[in-house]
Amino acid sequence: MWIALTQSMGLPISRRTSWQLVLLILAALAILFLPTFVTAAPPTERTYRIEARSFEYAPPTIKVNQGDRLTLELASTDVVHGLYIDGYDLNVVADPGQTAKLTFIANQSGSFRFRCSVTCGALHPFMIGKLEVGTNWLWWQAVGFAVLAVVVVFIRPFGFMKPEGS
């Protein structure tokens, strides 16, 4: 019936190819829905002190679990700096001598860049740090899709997804 359907659409797909198509779609869906099958670590409260200096953050990377109640204490050590988190759209600014606090629930998992939000000199647009929350599913899915893409391209010459008679 499936073959009849595809033939009526003008796509001459053989039985073998249609199975391959199904497998391909299943693989893609598995990659896409991977995160739902894995349980994350229990959330806790964490506090990190980040020192900001033109043009880097120390520590440059913060790693927490998904769902953690995270408090970032921004301490500028030379001029006024800010900290804006991509994806979370949160911002905090600190003058030297006045540590600023930002508390939020890290409910989105992944790798989020944080950038300086107060012009602090020449390399200000590139003053960047990273917040890693839980498992970086996007990265693993990307790797999965990269593998899938290569596999598909590799086995295509062997008849994968080739239309009938070619």
Place this chain on the structure above:
Amino acid sequence: MTRYEITPLLQPLLKNRLPQFIIQAIALGGFVFAIIAGLVGTPVGNHNFSIVFVWIGWWALLMLIAVPLFGRAWCSVCPIPLAGEWMQHGALLKPGGKGFGLNLRWHNKFRNIWLQNISFALVALFSAVVLTQPNITSIVLIAFLFVAFAASLIFERRAFCRYLCPVGGFIGLYSQVAPIEVRVKDSAVCAAHTEKSCYIGNAEGYGCPWQVYPGGLSKNTYCGTCMECLRTCPHDNVAIQIRPLGDDLLKPHGRKLDEAFKAFIMLGSAMTYSAVMLGSWGQLKAAAYAVGTSAWALYAITFLVFIFGALPASFFIATSFNRKSFINFAYALIPLGLLAWIAFSLSFVFANASYLLPAISDPFGWGWNLFGTVNFKWTPFLTQVTPTLQVAALIIGLAWSSQVAIQIGEQIKARAQGVIAFCFVITLGMLWLLVG
């Protein structure tokens, strides 16, 4: 997919010199304005017209729209060669003036893109400074104007554009991917036409400034879409056509080592820029910026060895130490390179595009408010979806490059597995740098 000719729709616009000329003149005005802004305006980069409109505005337009969709179309309105060209022609519009210039032929030894490979690598080496200091951006732009003008004084046609311009080097290579091309409709007409006005020029227009014979044009690489051949051809045999993406990649003739190396330079630069500008390694950024220090020298050497040495060397291994495979397969890297640059550009363009608004109202940081937007605060946008878009771009690039690798493999009867593995590793590297 067959070719679809779109010239009938655009014919009036393109044959008439005025629309293109007006855009060029405005581009020249913008260029001069940016140079002035960089020299006399605020030293704060994100509030200076030159940095914001060149490295965010123009770059986004070029990398995200112009090159992928229109190939080398920027060259048709680029202001850099204009002064020299007008002097060469003795006219701004149609031929008829007395030109000035030595019109020497570009030396055979340099009739390749090696000089452009080097000029791009040079600009890349200083990019941390160029991208952040308005006055340095202006100096670079002035240098381009100067060199292009000098080239036009000495050499024939658009020598700077064809053999020196660092931008031309890579948009030429990536234009092989674009869905638009300028080709002759019927080559038999050209064979019968002895005057070859498209190359020599006539009263309607100039011979191809890119030193290309339009009658024999098969790849986009060196066609600057300037439309002269559209105007000069007495048989109306030149057309703009829409074609499948990546069409030129599979044309086996004319594959050369200089173009192959360009692919590595671009891939390597995309990765280096991603690490230096979007990474969280402060020491690396400081080294890239501190031009003249030993830290910068180390960074420079590492960068040059990476793009001219390590990457091509590992590709040579991936292509089984075969020179023919190396050169041919290098073209498979083009889609990945283009999409890697798009992925990289998305991050800083989306984060910083909001600077365009205050920059247009107060281009010099003097307190003007021409359009009322001077107080618009920095607002990064789409930061939530940018990583996903970057992943999508890189995966598409990988799949596309792998597909092209297999097709090239069929052409030259070589195995593409090594090339695909190479693309896979590069993709993982870019993915890690951007979203890891």
Place this chain on the structure above:
Amino acid sequence: MAARWLKAENGARLFVIGILVGIPLAILIGRWITSRDSSIEIHARIAEAGGFTPANLIAKVGEPIRLRLISDDVQHGFAIGQSDTPALDLPAGQMVETTLTFDRAGKYVFYCTRWCGLSHWRMRGTIEVTGEPAAQASAVSPLYLKLNIDVDDPHPAKNIPSRKPVAKSINNIPISFLTREYYLTHSPSDAFVETLHATSLPDDEIWNLVAFVWQANTTKEKLAQGQKLYAQNCAACHGESGKGDGVMAASLTKKDSSAQMEFGHNTKSPVDFTDSSQMLGASPALLQGKIIRGGMGTGMPYWGPIFTEEQTWALVDYLWTFQFEYVMHFRQLER
């Protein structure tokens, strides 16, 4: 044909020349328009790169001067010393306008209000205002001068408490303790010794009494004001905890730092306000002197032209909270 060609050519040339000449012209005109209003353009850069330029202005009593302030590098601020007008923020690359009018003649100091590096406090300028009425006839001489206190003299405490005193009164406090003059001119150590000789209370209770007397000389509002001044001006060097471990402290004492080159070697690190052996031997008048005059062979700025007398005393009041536990239940007293 040739005529048509020439006509088109000339039109095109005119267009290009118009653009190429028009642009610089438009810029010059724009600049001229904005500079016609006799406003003064002041560029703000970190002190190491020049500070405020120009840094010395002249004005007349009653005549407003318009300033256009532009920061050329990082976030700066602008305020007039010993004045009520709120500080202006100067974000990098953006022009901020302000108009100042002076009621009295004299020399006014303007300064940067947002920390912009190690030499942030040096980022100052002056405005000479001439005319009538003249400046307030010799402002009150600061107490430390009147008392001939040598600000550079060491001031060790004769006794120190075993734990942080909590302000607590006793019955029959000596009346002399409760005068403001006593507070200003005596160190906590002095008060302790006096009480020790006069009563038989245990040491802890005596210190608590001293703390109480000190507390009695301030108010919640003054402490809040002092805390704000401390956070904005002092914490960067002296630390948010008062321990002398502020973010700038390390640079002050670092070998070969710019600070070292300025002050010579052996630059001391910022004072630790939690160090009882020194703090408790200082009188509020001495602290006022140190704040006003600065120096002492360290990187301590002189705040005389910047803080009003009221502000200085509020700051001194606040400094004692590093030594004493006050029981006034402030919301802001959170460290």
